[in-house]
Amino acid sequence: MSVWTMSAFGNLSPQVLYTVAMKKSWKTKLIHGDSHAPEGFRSLVTPTYRGSTVLFPDAESVTDQWDQHRVGYTYGLYGTPTTLELAARVCELEDGEHTIITAGGQGAISLIQLSLLNAGDHILIPENIYGPNRKLAYSVLKRFGVEVTVYPPLIGAGIAELIKDNTRLVWCESPGSLTMEVQDVPAIAKAAHARGALVVLDNTWSSGIFFRAFDHGVDVEMQALTKYVAGHSDVLLGAITIRDRAIYEKLGNTYQVLGCAPSPDDCQLALRGMKTLGVRLAQIGSSALRVAQWLAARPEIETVLHPALPSCPGHEFWERDFTGSAGLFSIVFKSGPTKQQVQAFVNALELFEIGYSWGGVASLAVNYDLSHAKGRSEYGHRIVRLYIGLEEPEELIADLEQALGKI
């Protein structure tokens, strides 16, 4: 039932009542109404504050500064209370000092690189980096005069040999995309810091939870909130978390001029998703492990690239540094099936949908051909990435079993 009663005037100040007496036309009243809902509503839900224009109390207060924590609200582009509430929650979760929310995980990646690199600088990126991130390095960064070197993800302390005087960033992604190598991030951070380079980590796989980035020497942490935090495949958001104020200011100054603000509606959905992140991650993690272990025992499978299994490259670093595992892993077929047969396996799956992105409630499968991927070509067309959602794991196993029978 929705009821409006004039008794709500009881809440209005004498000044507003005076304005009512000004006899506005109906057209003006459409913009400057005098009757309002009663105040004092409290609920468990963060409201969706939308707004481009932010109202200032007087002419002297007008400013266009982006750091609204310091100067108060100035413009919707720099975050409404919904956006900043999400930033605060992510920041707490990741144990940072400052968090910036972006419109998508890739937006977080590009904001970091465009903020922290200048022409003439050098960045090191791992071979198994998220595809669009590699593309950013080779298409945009190189065009702006940034030197890019690709390194093997398991290089560890050996990264020291690749660091040059102009190396500003060492990018880590652990576990890496598709082939899931777990990196020795502390060893990389030690070598990078010895030469004055910053370490950035794409911590999306662990949702910022299972790997405490700042405890392991990372300077800038990002994750795609699109995945586990939002958790329902209906939102694109990213987060960058830092402890250092000077880095935060570089990011904030660039964010302001790039102008890529997230939608407060999406932030509200992410805040809602965050409340169930704990139970979802626990279920997804245990189901994924159960399915991965079943697959590891199948005669068709050469290896299962799941960080919590010893067969995964870098598993020892997962065991040392991580406190849990999530839902994304890959399988590699033994030599034999053609690319078409691997595709037939994916097509035969009934519960697993075919699609990019992950972290939602539905299980997904995507096959890849890495025949031309540097450092990973041995996997060829035999690799399939699986994401395990919230379905009953025994039914997912039955689905995989029937699909394996099709190749």
Ligand SMILES: Cc1ncc(COP(=O)(O)O)c(C=O)c1O
């Ligand atoms: C490891 C990793 N980082 C970043 C991203 C980018 O996130 P978004 O899809 O929100 O742009 C993805 C997306 O798949 C990802 O897998």
